Amino acid sequence: xxxxxxxxxxxxxxxxxxxxxxxxxxxxxxxxxxxxxxxxxxxxxxxxxxxxxxxxxxxxxxxxxxxxxxxxxxxxxxxxxxxxxxxxxxxxxxxxxxxxxxxxxxxxxxxxxxxxxxxxxxxxxx
Numbered sequence: 001x002x003x004x005x006x007x008x009x010x011x012x013x014x015x016x017x018x019x020x021x022x023x024x025x026x027x028x029x030x031x032x033x034x035x036x037x038x039x040x041x042x043x044x045x046x047x048x049x050x051x052x053x054x055x056x057x058x059x060x061x062x063x064x065x066x067x068x069x070x071x072x073x074x075x076x077x078x079x080x081x082x083x084x085x086x087x088x089x090x091x092x093x094x095x096x097x098x099x100x101x102x103x104x105x106x107x108x109x110x111x112x113x114x115x116x117x118x119x120x121x122x123x124x125x126x
Contacts, residue, residue, distance in 0.1 A: 031094035031105050035124045038063065038104065042087045042111075047073065047080055054109070056089055063102045065091055067109070068118030078109065078116040087111050092123070
């Protein structure tokens with residue numbers, strides 16, 4: 001019984017850590033207030049829950065680009081086949097406020113002259 005309780009406690013603790021990490025990157029509290037732009041080359045594309053994302057190479061190194069949730073991403077027109085590894089991308093969004101993280105939450109992505117706006121109500125034009 002003791003071993004079972006210990007195992008269950010370890011599984012529960014691992015689940016809490018995983019959930020905390022996932023929750024930390026939902027919403028906008030983890031991002032800078034100011035929008036910024038960056039360009040890069042797509043190295044990886046993931047379309048699925050909880051957030052579709054791109055991995056891109058930039059002059060500053062690799063970055064993770066979180067897109068909208070799956071519905072927002074689809075509604076923006078960004079679906080499987082819209083981009084390919086090797087495509088150039090311009091991202092407008094909010095960087096993580098933790099300077100050790102190379103993550104940006106995209107408000108808009110421009111790929112092959114097509115704009116995909118995931119959060120139209122948050123788009124700040126210069």
